[in-house]
Amino acid sequence: MEYKRLGDYIRGVNVRNRELKVTNLLGVSISKEFMPSIANTIGTDMSTYKIVKRRQFAYGPVTSRNGDKVSIALLDGYDDAIISQAYTVFEVIDHKQLLPEYLMMWFRRPEFDRYARFHSHGSAREIFDWDELCDVMLPIPSITRQREIVSEYETLTNRICLNNQMIQNLEATAQALYRKTFVDNIDKENLPEGWRMGTLSELAIITMGQSPNGETYNTNGDGTIFYQGRTDFGRRFPKARVYTTSPTRFAKEGDVLLSVRAPVGDINIAPHNCCIGRGLASLRCKINAQGYLYYQLQDLIAVFNVSDDEGTIFGSINKDDLYNIEIVIPKKEDISLFESQVSIIDCEIKLRDSEINKLTELQSLLLAEMGINN
Template sequence: MKLNYKRLGNYIRQVDVRNRDLVVNKLLGLSIAKQFITSIANTTGTDMSTYKIVQPRQFGYVPVTSRNGDKITIALYEGESPCIISQAYIVFEVIDETELLPEYLMMWFRRPEFDRYARFKSHGSAREVFEWSEMCEILLQVPSIDEQRKVVAEYQAIERRIENNRRLIATLEETAKTIYRKMFVDDIDVENLPKGWRMGKLKDIATFAYGKMPKEKSKGNIPVFSGYGIVGYCTTPLYSKLHIVVIARGDSGSGRIVRSPQQFYLTNLAIAILLNDEVYRDFIYYYLSSQDTSTLRTGSAQAQVTINSLEEFEILIPVKEVCRSFYQVIDTFEKQRILLSKENNVLVRTKDLLLLKLSH
């Protein structure tokens, strides 16, 4: 046994309380992001009395691991009132919170090492399952309760800062959308456009470039951007300024319009829009975001967006002076958004390092 490591089964116990009297109607699910989420299951005609009740500060986890990729679906319930989850899930709780904090244990579950361990210990043929007995055999460090509180407080402070930054970014985005609608949507008749405005093709004001995979990942501090998010870091950027990116591959997101980091390396899942004149940048982003860009998809086996479909996409082209005015206003928002996004990138990496330290 590793020095200072304890058997998890000594600190947790399984809970199986059913919704017999139908007193709880808050149905939740669990996600691979390790969170309780609103359930999307069709429960018409379902006997909800067999569902399991989860109390605040209890855990739920899905024993089946073979369909989750590399993530184990497990979460700490942080709601204020009880909820119910599927009877196929396992509910458990910490026996004595003066010895082990649920929040500290949840930090342990968020470690990539836990996911790898749980997948390795999963068994089965048709589907692989991480049994309760295997959960109990996990070895973890259990420092003093004061040390646990300190680590949890540090982790939660980072999470709060990240969430606050996300709210600020959302506020900036809503304000920018309002300005866009006022300048380019409200009172604009495409059949009777203002002088100098016209309908054209996206290729009239932009060129395009497919992303590619970097030679090195997990080194340096330049984000490797897939369109879906940052998937690693490298030493040399492919682009050194903000770009508009179109997700090119992936059934869940192809055609979606996103902004890139300030400096980044773009993977082969996305296409960069390279504008002939920077003043069109923000207009193009909000215009494309307001359109049904799913029409850009081609292919049957796997939906994807090509440069050819982007080139031929019909678009409103206002006079440059109006786009410049919009750019100048939105650029202030963009600079603030970039600062907040950079801070969140650093905070996320700090969270990851904090989780890594738990096992050292």
């Protein structure tokens, strides 16, 4: 299919919030989504901010220090919003020739990010300016075919969102069950029969991570999957990105992975045997109750927050402090009963997460095919 110049299909928009009618302040993330702004706007003249409307785009021209991603997004969750003057707003001229949703799919392709970074220029900071954006070449099939492609992609997106919502509900249910059983109305001065105070190391086998030589790292799948810290953490399971040919400390499949450097206390579950770096510790329950251990660690967030506040400038927790965290240790029968209940929930969460990974792979495949099969 013949490639077309994007600038022939889009135009810049520069409408300011002069009358202060729009109050919904958003930013644009490198994940290519609009998000609520966290900027301090006290005393800021909001009348100079730009208005973006539904099915219009905004992007940040600065590409340096952006993780090789272009911050660009299509507004579809609101009728309108305001954004910083630093963003460029634009729109598709004729929706009968080019669907905004199809164009946004093109912007999500990693090839687009690589193109934008390559064509960025500047000394102090690199810019992918409006002229460069207009010079992007892309295939523009018939509007009917565009609708088909967008429909396929949105079907996958909706299924991913549904699974994420289900996981969130399941996790909330499991955490509520944990708190009802082991936290609410429990007096540490008068524990139930068979319960006692103890330390985390009495309940779990703890392995502190150790980073291999950096020269052994690779991203082509050579060696053992390696997690240095929380960088690769997901909602519950980390994503494999880096490998090492000289692994040092290990976590087994199912172990809880705990961030021991800023921010301390983030947790995931190892989906496979892996090597762990100094930013992580792995924990395995001594009584075969990994679900219980996972939710107990989630409930220790207040303890980990203290570690962040009182630690170094980076925040960390050392081996001795981690081993000696004081916890309530219920009797084994109570833990086992909870484990039998929560394991059903956790299995469903794992299945939903696996489906999300497969759907995400299908999305990536669909984006890749935009450049060759239209």
